Amino acid sequence: xxxxxxxxxxxxxxxxxxxxxxxxxxxxxxxxxxxxxxxxxxxxxxxxxxxxxxxxxxxxxxxxxxxxxxxxxxxxxxxxxxxxxxxxxxxxxxxxxxxxxxxxxxxxxxxxxxxxxxxxxxxxxxxxxxxxxxxxxxxxxx
Amino acid sequence: xxxxxxxxxxxxxxxxxxxxxxxxxxxxxxxxxxxxxxxxxxxxxxxxxxxxxxxxxxxxxxxxxxxxxxxxxxxxxxxxxxxxxxxxxxxxxxxxxxxxxxxxxxxxxxxxxxxxxxxxxxxxxxxxxxxxxxxxxxxxxxxxxxxxxxxxxxxxxxxxxxxxxxxxxxxxxxxxxxxxxxxxxxxxxxxxxxxxxxxxxxxxxxxxxxxxxxxxxxxxxxxxxxxxxxxxxxxxxxxxxxxxxxxxxxxxxxxxxxxxxxxxxxxxxxxxxxxxxxxxxxxxxxxxxxxxxxxxxxxxxxxxxxxxxxxxxxxxxxxxxxxxxxxxxxxxxxxxxxxxxxxxxxxxxxxxxxxxxxxxxxxxxxxxxxxxxxxxxxxxxxxxxxxxxxxxxxxxxxxxxxxxxxxxxxxxxxxxxxxxxxxxxxxxxxxxxxxxxxxxxxxxxxxxxxxxxxxxxxxxxxxxxxxxxxxxxxxxxxxxxxxxxxxxxxxxxxxxxxxxxxxxxxxxxxxxxxx
Numbered sequence: 001x002x003x004x005x006x007x008x009x010x011x012x013x014x015x016x017x018x019x020x021x022x023x024x025x026x027x028x029x030x031x032x033x034x035x036x037x038x039x040x041x042x043x044x045x046x047x048x049x050x051x052x053x054x055x056x057x058x059x060x061x062x063x064x065x066x067x068x069x070x071x072x073x074x075x076x077x078x079x080x081x082x083x084x085x086x087x088x089x090x091x092x093x094x095x096x097x098x099x100x101x102x103x104x105x106x107x108x109x110x111x112x113x114x115x116x117x118x119x120x121x122x123x124x125x126x127x128x129x130x131x132x133x134x135x136x137x138x139x140x141x142x
Numbered sequence: 143x144x145x146x147x148x149x150x151x152x153x154x155x156x157x158x159x160x161x162x163x164x165x166x167x168x169x170x171x172x173x174x175x176x177x178x179x180x181x182x183x184x185x186x187x188x189x190x191x192x193x194x195x196x197x198x199x200x201x202x203x204x205x206x207x208x209x210x211x212x213x214x215x216x217x218x219x220x221x222x223x224x225x226x227x228x229x230x231x232x233x234x235x236x237x238x239x240x241x242x243x244x245x246x247x248x249x250x251x252x253x254x255x256x257x258x259x260x261x262x263x264x265x266x267x268x269x270x271x272x273x274x275x276x277x278x279x280x281x282x283x284x285x286x287x288x289x290x291x292x293x294x295x296x297x298x299x300x301x302x303x304x305x306x307x308x309x310x311x312x313x314x315x316x317x318x319x320x321x322x323x324x325x326x327x328x329x330x331x332x333x334x335x336x337x338x339x340x341x342x343x344x345x346x347x348x349x350x351x352x353x354x355x356x357x358x359x360x361x362x363x364x365x366x367x368x369x370x371x372x373x374x375x376x377x378x379x380x381x382x383x384x385x386x387x388x389x390x391x392x393x394x395x396x397x398x399x400x401x402x403x404x405x406x407x408x409x410x411x412x413x414x415x416x417x418x419x420x421x422x423x424x425x426x427x428x429x430x431x432x433x434x435x436x437x438x439x440x441x442x443x444x445x446x447x448x449x450x451x452x453x454x455x456x457x458x459x460x461x462x463x464x465x466x467x468x469x470x471x472x473x474x475x476x477x478x479x480x481x482x483x484x485x486x487x488x489x490x491x492x493x494x495x496x497x498x499x500x501x502x503x504x505x506x507x508x509x510x511x512x513x514x515x516x517x518x519x520x521x522x523x524x525x526x527x528x529x530x531x532x533x534x535x536x537x538x539x540x541x542x543x544x545x546x547x548x549x550x551x552x553x554x555x556x557x558x559x560x561x562x563x564x565x566x567x568x569x570x571x572x573x574x575x576x577x578x579x580x581x582x583x584x585x586x587x588x589x590x591x592x593x594x595x596x597x598x599x600x601x602x603x604x605x606x607x608x609x610x611x612x613x614x615x616x617x618x619x620x621x622x623x624x625x626x627x628x629x630x631x632x633x634x635x636x637x638x639x640x641x642x643x644x645x646x647x648x649x650x651x652x653x654x655x656x657x
Contacts, residue, residue, distance in 0.1 A: 014451060016451045016454075016477050019477070023458060070443065073609070102451075124447075124450045
């Protein structure tokens with residue numbers, strides 16, 4: 001039985017990277033909707049806007065967030081800090097984060113992993129759609 | 143009447159016989175005593191002189207042998223001293239000079255100086271004065287000795303005590319305690335340094351070129367010991383005299399001992415200074431290395447990011463074409479083109495920032511009107527926009543002498559920033575650039591009514607790879623302001639930036655005519 005998530009949010013300042021991930025997610029048909037944000041602030045606005053559940057009754061809140069950890073001004077970490085507070089809300093209790101990165105900076109990876117809702121990472125160039133699917137499944141079910 | 147003549151009374155003698163005898167005895171006694179004392183004194187003096195002469199000859203022989211011994215280990219010493227020289231490689235001209243002369247330097251200059259020759263005290267390593275220490279040149283034995291020597295010795299190991307000689311002053315450097323960072327293996331192996339504190343009654347001998355140490359009650363090393371160097375709460379060297387126990391102690395010797403303390407203090411101060419300079423330089427090198435490695439990391443990251451994206455887009459194009467989706471394929475090709483252009487900008491900026499530091503830019507007569515126009519056209523064509531008005535005000539009656547490329551890059555980066563971070567909520571987004579020749583300096587102002595730089599980031603303004611507007615799509619390399627700063631620094635100018643949500647004002651003052 002294939003996995004179908006309510007929705008996925010991609011937070012990345014690089015629009016081409018968002019496009020490529022969105023394209024692959026669409027191919028996998030793994031989520032009913034894909035939301036996008038190009039910085040932490042927009043993402044937090046999107047997540048906390050009171051009308052969202054009304055607008056997207058079967059798709060909100062996202063079950064999974066792809067977060068580019070290397071955005072300018074340490075925006076990735078700004079998001080993680082704020083999202084930790086947001087996650088106190090019952091509707092976000094199950095939302096998890098996958099780091100979405102093109103670099104191998106272990107210190108940043110280690111720091112991000114300290115947030116209990118960060119469930120590993122996906123390289124920006126995954127070998128194929130299936131490996132992306134299994135990374136998502138591990139994150140959501142693990 | 144016959145007169146009676148009174149006999150004249152006999153004159154009383156000045157001294158009677160007994161007294162005369164006593165006086166004669168006393169005089170004779172004093173005479174003999176003086177002679178005896180003088181003889182004795184002369185004997186003692188002669189004995190002392192002989193003793194001292196013997197001592198000197200013996201000491202000079204030992205010194206010669208020590209020199210030979212050290213000579214045989216010249217390579218090792220040279221490598222240690224060379225290590226000192228290279229580990230302080232930047233900014234220390236004295237060391238650099240020394241390092242280049244190392245091959246010619248007489249070895250004895252490395253390790254000794256005669257106290258009574260009144261030459262400048264020389265601590266071997268790195269001192270230019272060390273070369274004047276020809277005094278102990280074993281090629282000229284006639285000048286071998288006229289006083290006690292002071293050795294600055296890099297001791298070899300705890301087991302082979304070749305660092306001290308009776309009757310000499312040794313200043314022992316504990317190389318392994320001098321906080322040498324990562325010394326060469328061979329140095330570590332051969333230079334485990336001992337201190338003198340536990341050789342109170344040990345004499346050091348040279349036998350067939352080998353050094354041995356053995357307990358010897360005739361040696362009193364405790365007479366004088368001065369801790370020479372303290373580093374990290376650890377005594378790493380001593381100045382000490384090792385003198386035969388029965389040797390006469392004259393005022394001259396006491397004076398000598400005091401001199402040793404003074405010399406010890408001087409040497410200690412010199413070495414401390416040497417070490418603190420070295421520490422400071424090491425710190426500078428460490429910071430520079432950290433900056434370089436951060437630069438290397440950020441550069442590779444920022445180069446790799448676009449490459450990963452472009453690879454992904456290429457796969458997408460292939461997929462699109464396979465599925466006959468030409469429209470999507472064309473869109474993706476445009477995306478690739480855009481990414482590659484951005485990558486090109488980044489590479490150019492990396493080149494610019496490197497050249498800002500190492501490039502040779504000669505001052506030349508620059509016509510400011512023409513330069514300003516050229517920069518404006520360059521910015522508009524590079525950023526493909528005319529949405530922001532670029533106003534130029536140039537006040538200069540003559541060409542100014544300045545490194546043209548530096549000024550071009552400064553203006554290009556400042557104006558580009560104003561255009562990239564323009565506030566399009568403003569009906570008239572603009573940047574005004576003024577260049578004023580103030581004879582002694584060039585006054586540059588770049589004012590815009592753009593987004594401004596959030597106050598919390600002002601202290602990071604000139605750091606590399608920083609972008610301060612998360613809501614503005616990343617359009618630059620994040621290197622612009624660091625490029626500006628480096629050029630301004632090289633031109634000897636100053637830069638002031640004020641910024642608010644209403645806009646940013648950059649003011650530069652660049653001295654003219656002395657680049």
